[in-house]
Amino acid sequence: MAKSMPEMEEYKYGFRDEHKAIFQSGKGLTPEIVRTISEMKGEPEWMLNFRLKSLDQFNKMAMPKWGGDLDDLDFDDIQYYVKPSEKQGKTWEEVPQEIKETFDKLGIPEAEQKFLAGVSAQYESEVVYHSMQEDLEKQGVIFTDTDTALREHPEIFREHFGTVIPPADNKFAALNSAVWSGGSFIYVPKGVKCEIPLQAYFRINSENMGQFERTLIIADEDSFVHYVEGCTAPVYSTNSLHSAVVEIIVKKNARVRYTTIQNWAPNIYNLVTKRAVADENATMEWVDGNIGSKLTMKYPAVILRGRGAKGMVLSIAVAGKGQHQDAGAKMVHLAPDTTSTIVSKSISKHGGKVTYRGLCSFGRDAEGAKANIKCDTLILDNQSTSDTIPYNEIKNDNVTLEHEATVSKVSEDQLFYLMSRGLSEAEATQMIVMGFIEPFTKELPMEYAVEMNRLIKFEMEGSIG
Amino acid sequence: MATQFTIEGLKAEIEGKEILKGLSLSMKGGEIHAIMGPNGTGKSTLASALMGHPKYEVTEGSAELNGEDLLEMGVDERARAGLFLAMQYPSEITGVTNSDFLRSAINARREEGNEISLIKFIRQMESKMKELEMNPEFAHRYLNEGFSGGEKKRNEILQMMLLDPKVVILDEIDSGLDIDALKIVAQGVNAMRADDRAFLIITHYQRLLNYVKPDFVHVMMQGRIVKSGGPELAERLEAEGYDWVKAELGIVDETVGQA
Numbered sequence: 060m061a062k063s064m065p066e067m068e069e070y071k072y073g074f075r076d077e078h079k080a081i082f083q084s085g086k087g088l089t090p091e092i093v094r095t096i097s098e099m100k101g102e103p104e105w106m107l108n109f110r111l112k113s114l115d116q117f118n119k120m121a122m123p124k125w126g127g128d129l130d131d132l133d134f135d136d137i138q139y140y141v142k143p144s145e146k147q148g149k150t151w152e153e154v155p156q157e158i159k160e161t162f163d164k165l166g167i168p169e170a171e172q173k174f175l176a177g178v179s180a181q182y183e184s185e186v187v188y189h190s191m192q193e194d195l196e197k198q199g200v201i202f203t204d205t206d207t208a209l210r211e212h213p214e215i216f217r218e219h220f221g222t223v224i225p226p227a228d229n230k231f232a233a234l235n236s237a238v239w240s241g242g243s244f245i246y247v248p249k250g251v252k253c254e255i256p257l258q259a260y261f262r263i264n265s266e267n268m269g270q271f272e273r274t275l276i277i278a279d280e281d282s283f284v285h286y287v288e289g290c291t292a293p294v295y296s297t298n299s300l301h302s303a304v305v306e307i308i309v310k311k312n313a314r315v316r317y318t319t320i321q322n323w324a325p326n327i328y329n330l331v332t333k334r335a336v337a338d339e340n341a342t343m344e345w346v347d348g349n350i351g352s353k354l355t356m357k358y359p360a361v362i363l364r365g366r367g368a369k370g371m372v373l374s375i376a377v378a379g380k381g382q383h384q385d386a387g388a389k390m391v392h393l394a395p396d397t398t399s400t401i402v403s404k405s406i407s408k409h410g411g412k413v414t415y416r417g418l419c420s421f422g423r424d425a426e427g428a429k430a431n432i433k434c435d436t437l438i439l440d441n442q443s444t445s446d447t448i449p450y451n452e453i454k455n456d457n458v459t460l461e462h463e464a465t466v467s468k469v470s471e472d473q474l475f476y477l478m479s480r481g482l483s484e485a486e487a488t489q490m491i492v493m494g495f496i497e498p499f500t501k502e503l504p505m506e507y508a509v510e511m512n513r514l515i516k517f518e519m520e521g522s523i524g
Numbered sequence: 525m526a527t528q529f530t531i532e533g534l535k536a537e538i539e540g541k542e543i544l545k546g547l548s549l550s551m552k553g554g555e556i557h558a559i560m561g562p563n564g565t566g567k568s569t570l571a572s573a574l575m576g577h578p579k580y581e582v583t584e585g586s587a588e589l590n591g592e593d594l595l596e597m598g599v600d601e602r603a604r605a606g607l608f609l610a611m612q613y614p615s616e617i618t619g620v621t622n623s624d625f626l627r628s629a630i631n632a633r634r635e636e637g638n639e640i641s642l643i644k645f646i647r648q649m650e651s652k653m654k655e656l657e658m659n660p661e662f663a664h665r666y667l668n669e670g671f672s673g674g675e676k677k678r679n680e681i682l683q684m685m686l687l688d689p690k691v692v693i694l695d696e697i698d699s700g701l702d703i704d705a706l707k708i709v710a711q712g713v714n715a716m717r718a719d720d721r722a723f724l725i726i727t728h729y730q731r732l733l734n735y736v737k738p739d740f741v742h743v744m745m746q747g748r749i750v751k752s753g754g755p756e757l758a759e760r761l762e763a764e765g766y767d768w769v770k771a772e773l774g775i776v777d778e779t780v781g782q783a
Binding site: 476490491 | 575576577578579598599600602603604608609611614615617618619620625628629632633666667683687
């Protein structure tokens with residue numbers, strides 16, 4: 060009954076276009092490069108100082124001793140800044156043709172833009188295209204790239220930047236703080252509910268270029284925003300580094316949902332720090348999909364610091380040959396009656412490795428707090444592995460913590476059942492995998508759910524046979 | 525072409541233990557055959573081996589559907605060739621809705637670009653579900669997850685109706701059904717009776733055969749068919765049990781292990 064399946068030899072989005080960057084910083088990292096980046100961006104003095112201090116910090120800190128294998132990561136072999144073109148396009152017509160073609164290859168339908176509140180697509184290190192619907196603007200919502208925000212909204216920027224994740228938080232946060240470029244900045248004023256998701260689409264393009272985007276979202280009291288980003292990167296022979304920092308501030312009674320799907324080429328190190336703070340009765344939701352990369356280390360966090368704050372992390376990780384997904388979540392309960400939910404779904408295949416690494420912490424004041432953690436792993440073959448590493452810290456007696464973990468394989472009987480109705484082995488496996496991640500995909504906006512299913516389908520082809 | 529399903533000298537084993545010991549059976553379109561027999565005589569093995577369950581290894585014999593060698597085919601190819609097995613223990617697939625699954629199964633039989641339209645599919649599914657007195661919400665439930673035994677069986681019949689197979693094997697479809705559900709399932713089978721479709725009903729009991737009249741009844745013991753007859757054979761088995769068959773044939777232990 061074994062049938063041979065077509066192997067996916069090449070990474071589907073592994074094309075490169077001929078777009079020439081205007082400035083490339085060259086490889087390696089020195090204070091001069093940091094100065095040049097800051098100068099080219101015309102940044103204020105305080106940001107230059109912030110960057111230089113962060114660089115010091117980065118140099119002082121040791122590489123993490125836990126998580127994935129970082130031995131092959133050579134900081135001197137990475138290009139830290141590439142500026143793609145002189146100015147940002149304000150309308151779709153102004154966006155350079157080659158870049159449009161790249162977006163076409165990624166399959167972003169132009170019609171989709173009409174439905175998007177604002178499209179902010181990061182191409183290499185700068186946001187080249189950015190548009191925003193007028194009604195959002197009228198409501199006082201700021202949705203721009205982070206560099207522009209620093210120039211045009213200096214007060215609100217400086218008040219919040221680096222407050223959730225200080226440069227000394229970890230080595231990669233320090234690195235990002237020194238060389239950050241691009242990313243999204245969102246400010247939602249009091250009481251404003253953004254009905255349509257705000258979206259950004261970006262990809263790495265220059266070989267050996269680190270992408271260090273920096274996203275800052277501030278949701279003022281009683282507001283709501285859903286931010287969505289998806290990402291694919293082309294294949295390169297040498298290692299690339301992606302190290303983003305995402306800071307989110309959710310004020311009293313506000314709600315923020317942050318949805319990501321990342322589909323990295325198999326040579327990318329994806330080392331990301333994502334953290335939100337949630338005030339009284341605020342809700343923070345991370346919906347986080349990780350496919351591909353050589354190594355991903357990512358643990359979206361919510362600091363529940365106001366009474367009744369809620370946090371959620373819903374994630375999937377897919378690891379194939381030579382890939383390690385070391386992903387999870389952190390929930391830090393600092394206030395009474397805070398609640399958190401973590402649902403982690405992992406799939407390993409072709410010898411891939413998935414690790415769930417999670418922290419659930421209850422501080423002394425977390426009276427009546429509740430946390431629920433559910434980790435499910437689906438292993439598709441005997442070469443693949445999974446690990447679950449939960450850390451719990453409990454400093455208050457009156458809390459509830461539930462943890463459930465399952466590891467399963469695609470069962471022979473399930474495959475037989477589906478195939479007996481005419482589905483091929485590949486279709487049947489895909490259906491079982493889709494069903495497994497359904498709690499995740501059903502939370503995605505429609506077009507992302509479609510893309511997710513397409514990615515999983517490509518990932519599953521060649522998994523069996 | 526008139527459907528012709530032929531099994532000859534079929535031997536099959538599980539984990540090295542032979543269960544089927546040379547079974548032969550021939551069925552034509554329009555016919556309903558029943559295979560009866562006590563537990564442990566190889567009835568369900570026959571069903572699984574014909575469908576191609578990987579646990580069962582066919583060591584000898586042949587099974588052909590309209591001249592095509594089924595045993596050379598993968599499970600999915602057998603299904604697409606027209607074989608359907610209503611299972612005794614259908615699997616549960618979480619996260620996959622019944623309707624998504626059914627549509628994929630229908631489309632697996634169609635050329636790419638010629639998939640069934642969503643509206644047409646929904647109409648077909650809803651009308652068949654109505655015939656089977658299934659709650660419409662079952663279309664949106666995850667495949668067999670949390671279904672009762674009877675609901676699972678009805679769902680098997682629903683699949684049979686939508687997939688329009690040439691040869692239907694019903695493996696103990698009557699087990700776990702109350703009398704009302706049994707009648708509905710029987711109605712579903714009767715509604716599917718057609719000149720180009722053959723049925724093989726595997727059952728312990730004559731009960732189902734009160735509602736679905738078989739043309740031929742076979743008794744299975746020790747991994748092969750030991751006696752065949754018409755509907756009257758089923759009635760006698762129901763009234764008198766299997767001992768007279770064993771006595772007639774000089775069989776002491778009817779199960780496969782001892783032969």
